[in-house]
Amino acid sequence: MSAPTGPGGDGLVLLPSDILTGLPVTPPVPHATWDLGAPLPPASVLERVALVVPPYNASTADLAVLARMPRLAVVQTLTAGVDHVLPVLPALPTGVTLCNAAGVHDASTAELAVGLVLASLRHLDDFARAMPEGRWAYDRFDALADKRVLIVGFGSIGRAIARRLDGFACEVLAVARSARTIEGVPVHASAELDGLLPTADVVILILPLTEQTRGMVDARFLGRMHDGALLVNVARGPIVDTAALMAELAARRLRAALDVTDPEPLPEEHPLWRLPGVLISPHVGGNTSAFLPRARRLVAEQLRRWAAAEPLDNVVVTR
Numbered sequence: 001m002s003a004p005t006g007p008g009g010d011g012l013v014l015l016p017s018d019i020l021t022g023l024p025v026t027p028p029v030p031h032a033t034w035d036l037g038a039p040l041p042p043a044s045v046l047e048r049v050a051l052v053v054p055p056y057n058a059s060t061a062d063l064a065v066l067a068r069m070p071r072l073a074v075v076q077t078l079t080a081g082v083d084h085v086l087p088v089l090p091a092l093p094t095g096v097t098l099c100n101a102a103g104v105h106d107a108s109t110a111e112l113a114v115g116l117v118l119a120s121l122r123h124l125d126d127f128a129r130a131m132p133e134g135r136w137a138y139d140r141f142d143a144l145a146d147k148r149v150l151i152v153g154f155g156s157i158g159r160a161i162a163r164r165l166d167g168f169a170c171e172v173l174a175v176a177r178s179a180r181t182i183e184g185v186p187v188h189a190s191a192e193l194d195g196l197l198p199t200a201d202v203v204i205l206i207l208p209l210t211e212q213t214r215g216m217v218d219a220r221f222l223g224r225m226h227d228g229a230l231l232v233n234v235a236r237g238p239i240v241d242t243a244a245l246m247a248e249l250a251a252r253r254l255r256a257a258l259d260v261t262d263p264e265p266l267p268e269e270h271p272l273w274r275l276p277g278v279l280i281s282p283h284v285g286g287n288t289s290a291f292l293p294r295a296r297r298l299v300a301e302q303l304r305r306w307a308a309a310e311p312l313d314n315v316v317v318t319r
Contacts, residue, residue, distance in 0.1 A: 011029055011030075011048065011049075011050035011051075011071060011073075012029060012030045012031060012032060012045065012048040012049050012050060013027045013029055013030070013031040013032075013049070013050070013051045013052075013053075013303065014031070014032050014033070014034050014041065014045070014046075014049045014051070014052045014053070014069075015027075015031065015033065015034065015052070015053035015299065016033060016034060016035055016053060016054075016055045016056065016078075017033040017035050018035075018292060019053060019078070019292075019295060019296055019299055020033060022292070022293075022296055023296050023299065023300055024296060024297060024300045025300045025303065025304065027303055028303055028304070028307035029050070029307065030048075032045050032049075034052070034054070034055060035055055036055045036057060036058060036062060040065060043068065046065070046068045046069050047068075047069070047070060047071065048071060049069040049071060049072055050071050050072065050073045050074070051072075051073060051074040051075075051076065051302075051303070051306055052066065052069065052072060052074070052075055052076070053076045053077075053078065053299055054066075054075070054077060054078070054085075055078075056078040056079065056287070056291075056295075058084070059084060060084045060085075060087050060088060063084065063085060063088045064088060064091075066088055066091070066092055067088065067091040067092060069092075069093075070093060071093070072092055072093055072096055073093075073095065073096060073097065074096070074097050074099065074302075074306060074312065075092075075096060075097070075098045075099070076099045076101075076298075076299065076302050077098070077099065077100050077101055078101050078104065078295050079100065079101055079105075079286070080100055080101055080102055080104070080105050080109075080156075080157065080286070081100070081208055081209060081235075081236060082098060082100050082208075082316050083208065083209040083210070083236065085098060089317075089319050090319075092319060093319075094319060095318065095319065096318070096319045097312060097315055097317075097318045097319075098315070098316045098317050098318070098319070099302065099312055099313065099314045099315050099316060100314050100316050101295065101298055101314065102155070102156055102313075102314045103156055103294070103298070103314075104286070104291065104294040104295050104298055105157065105285065105286030105291070105294075106156050106157050106159075106160040107160060107290050107294075108285060108286045108287070108288040108290045108291060109157050109160070109161075109206070109234055109285035109286050110157060110160035110161040110163070110164050111164065111288075112234060112259055112281065112284065112285045113161045113164075113204055113206065113232060113234045113259075113285070114161065114164045114165060114168075116232050116234070116257035116259065116279060116281065117144060117149070117202055117204070117230065117232055117257065118144060119257065119279055120230055120232075120255055120256075120257040120279050121141065121142040121143065121144055121147075121202075121230065122141050122142070122143075123137070123139075123141050125279045142228075144165075144168045144169075144170050144202075145168060145169040145170060146169065146170065147170045147171070147201040147202055148170070148171045148173070148199060148200050148201050148202070149165060149170050149171065149172050149173075149200065149201065149202040149203075149204065150173055150174070150175065150196055150197070150199075150200035150202070150203045150204070151172065151173070151174040151175070151185075151204045151206060152174070152175045152193065152203060152204065152205050152206070152207055153174075153175070153176065153205065153206040153207025153208070153235065154174040154175070154176040154182065154185070154187050155176075155206070155207075157206050157234075158174060158176075158204075158206045158207075159182060159183060159185075161204060161206065162174065162183065162185045163183070170202075172185055173185065173186045173187070173188065173196070174186070174187045174188065175187070175188050175189070175190060175192065175193050175196065176188075176189070176190070177189065177190055179192070194224060197221065197224040197225050198224055198225070198226050199226075200225065200226075200229060201226075201228075201229055201230065202229065202230045202232065203225060203229065203230070203231050203232065204232045204234065205217065205231070205232065205233045205234065205235045205239055205240070206234055206235050207235050207239065208235070208236070209235065209236035209238055209239055213236075213239050214238050214239065215238065215239070215240075215241050216239060217231070217233075217239055217240040217241060217244075217245070218241040218244050219241065219244040219247070222244055222245060222248050222254060225254060227253050227254075228253075228254070228255070229254055229255070230254070230255045230256070230257065231245070231254060231255070231256045231257070232256070232257045232258075233256070233257075233258045233259065233260055234259045234260065234285045235260060236260055237258075237260040237261045237262035237263070237264045238262045240258075240262065242261070242262050242263075242272065245272075246271065246272055246275060249272075249275040249276060249277050249278050250275055250276075252276055252277060254277065255277040255278070255279075256277065256278045256279070257278075257279040257280075257281075258278065258279070258280050258281070259280075259281045259282075259283055259284065259285045260283050260285075261280065261283075264283060265282065265283075266280065298313070298314075301313065
């Protein structure tokens with residue numbers, strides 16, 4: 001898919017200050033900054049924006065400001081998922097190209113996914129809770145060794161998770177749209193998921209949130225997982241039916257390790273916090289020290305391509 005041509009005239013790039021600071025190249029056109037919590041640029045600036053990089057934590061409500069950019073040609077997110085951007089696309093000028101940050105979050109999210117698996121299987125969260133009591137919580141717990149791990153969704157992050165699992169003496173397989181073998185991992189078609197779930201000791205979710213995946217991990221899905229299996233969600237919270245998962249956790253039939261929840265942030269009073277067998281991290285999969293260097297490299301390359309009228313990377317859709 002072709003990128004828009006270079007901006008020309010007084011087209012302007014709008015990007016967060018933490019991306020601009022340390023950017024490997026100077027933006028090839030005039031630029032301004034947009035940071036959450038800071039005043040928005042004035043209308044005279046917004047009307048000139050041709051390429052925008054929204055702040056990393058921008059919500060759908062924050063992104064409503066894109067509709068005030070009549071010259072907008074490119075939206076480059078700093079997230080791999082774009083479900084928060086899609087609702088505002090209809091209000092944007094025809095021809096806007098949406099690009100995601102595929103590749104930027106692979107290392108960090110894969111690290112956390114494996115960390116959550118290990119922490120949950122080895123009960124590291126329980127040990128941490130026992131420490132303030134001075135309680136020696138000795139027992140025999142599960143190892144990752146000899147387990148079958150099913151990765152649901154096998155894009156770049158899914159493949160990064162599989163690479164990091166190599167060496168843990170576990171069996172790794174995946175589910176994606178079509179069957180094939182990628183980097184030595186058997187990838188099964190989506191139609192085979194039902195049959196694979198009862199055989200998996202660990203199920204890792206790393207697929208995009210779409211109308212097809214919203215709520216796909218429901219009571220039926222969870223019911224097909226065998227007793228004692230572990231569900232790990234490093235994708236998006238609404239992929240999992242929270243009520244159905246809570247029922248399984250309350251029954252102590254499944255365990256779960258969640259970097260994302262529905263709702264999110266999870267309210268302090270929400271019962272999911274206090275159910276047995278659940279480990280929750282606050283959606284920090286991609287937000288590590290590895291994020292900014294990779295994000296800056298991606299933005300710098302996209303700016304170069306855009307100014308040179310070359311095809312952009314990571315194009316999701318052109319409206």
